[in-house]
Amino acid sequence: VVQVKDFDASARMSVVAENVQWFEDNSPIDYDHKKESVVGVSYKIVAAVGESGDSSPATPIGVNLPNANWIRVEHGSKSVSLGNIEDAYHQSSGEGMAKEFSFSTMHRERADNYGVLGSKMHTALHEVVGHASGKINPGIGTPKETLKNYSSTLEEARADLVALYFILDDKMQEIGLMQNKEAGYSEFDSYISNGMMLQLRRILPGDDIEEDHMRNRQLVASWAFERGAKENVIERKVIDGKTYFVVNDYDKLRGYFGELLNEIQRIKSEGDFESGRLLVETYGVKVDQDLHAEVLRRSAPLNLAPYSGFVNPEMIATMEGDSIIDVEITYPMDFLGQMLRYGSTSSFE
Numbered sequence: 528v529v530q531v532k533d534f535d536a537s538a539r540m541s542v543v544a545e546n547v548q549w550f551e552d553n554s555p556i557d558y559d560h561k562k563e564s565v566v567g568v569s570y571k572i573v574a575a576v577g578e579s580g581d582s583s584p585a586t587p588i589g590v591n592l593p594n595a596n597w598i599r600v601e602h603g604s605k606s607v608s609l610g611n612i613e614d615a616y617h618q619s620s621g622e623g624m625a626k627e628f629s630f631s632t633m634h635r636e637r638a639d640n641y642g643v644l645g646s647k648m649h650t651a652l653h654e655v656v657g658h659a660s661g662k663i664n665p666g667i668g669t670p671k672e673t674l675k676n677y678s679s680t681l682e683e684a685r686a687d688l689v690a691l692y693f694i695l696d697d698k699m700q701e702i703g704l705m706q707n708k709e710a711g712y713s714e715f716d717s718y719i720s721n722g723m724m725l726q727l728r729r730i731l732p733g734d735d736i737e738e739d740h741m742r743n744r745q746l747v748a749s750w751a752f753e754r755g756a757k758e759n760v761i762e763r764k765v766i767d768g769k770t771y772f773v774v775n776d777y778d779k780l781r782g783y784f785g786e787l788l789n790e791i792q793r794i795k796s797e798g799d800f801e802s803g804r805l806l807v808e809t810y811g812v813k814v815d816q817d818l819h820a821e822v823l824r825r826s827a828p829l830n831l832a833p834y835s836g837f838v839n840p841e842m843i844a845t846m847e848g849d850s851i852i853d854v855e856i857t858y859p860m861d862f863l864g865q866m867l868r869y870g871s872t873s874s875f876e
């Protein structure tokens with residue numbers, strides 16, 4: 528990824544990293560599983576200028592390195608969000624989807640006004656606070672060793688739950704990142720409807736969920752749905768044959784996210800493979816076939832691709848002697864043309 532730092536957005540978000548110890552101290556996880564001192568989390572927002580290899584044409588919206596747990600513990604981690612990519616995703620997912628799957632005008636308008644802010648806050652909290660938080664008990668192996676094939680799903684769930692828990696905390700107003708709770712409510716709405724149904728449009732009828740992030744989202748959403756069933760905290764409504772998942776009590780739901788976070792942190796800290804396996808297999812893998820068919824039926828007419836790819840902008844330098852005095856940027860719309868151009872100008876043959 529070739530990138531330019533977004534100085535304004537990075538400065539705005541630096542308060543998250545500055546307060547990372549506060550978040551750890553106030554997290555709903557057991558005291559024994561908290562880090563006494565969270566070290567060296569840095570966070571930047573960048574604009575991607577060009578991408579290749581693993582990051583192209585499908586691109587991540589954020590990168591968090593290093594992967595090795597022991598380096599993170601001793602030296603900390605670096606996190607970047609690709610701001611312009613996040614914006615592009617939002618603009619391309621289109622109004623059709625929001626119209627079709629929002630339960631009411633109120634929900635849709637809130638998503639229009641606060642959806643982008645909510646998702647950016649979620650990403651920042653997920654990356655900076657979520658992945659960096661918590662510690663493993665003495666003598667317990669790394670999650671890859673103890674939780675094996677379930678470790679990535681559980682790690683993503685843990686980071687999402689940290690984000691969901693804190694996005695509705697008064698702290699977000701105190702440190703000036705959100706003026707009110709609307710973006711948090713909007714994020715809860717979209718997380719639940721995505722985890723319960725929307726994301727299913729990415730897989731084929733009859734398939735199980737395989738991808739770690741998708742497993743994590745369904746795990747979190749459907750665990751919370753079941754947890755609050757008696758009190759109708761999340762309500763499944765069917766109107767004119769269309770299913771909606773509507774959040775009735777945001778504070779209670781936030782409490783459930785805290786509970787599940789505590790449990791998943793315990794699983795990671797203790798290396799409790801069996802509990803981890805049970806959570807993922809019970810809530811994250813199997814697909815409700817009727818709901819899946821409904822999502823495919825309702826999203827088909829919107830004609831939106833379930834995955835997106837990006838064409839790179841192209842830059843031509845204007846030279847004056849040996850120095851570049853200007854750069855002309857164009858935005859080609861033709862992916863195949865760009866690949867053929869790269870092949871003829873940049874191939875190694």
Ligand SMILES: [Zn+2]
Pocket residue numbers: 653658683686
């Ligand atoms: Zn993550």
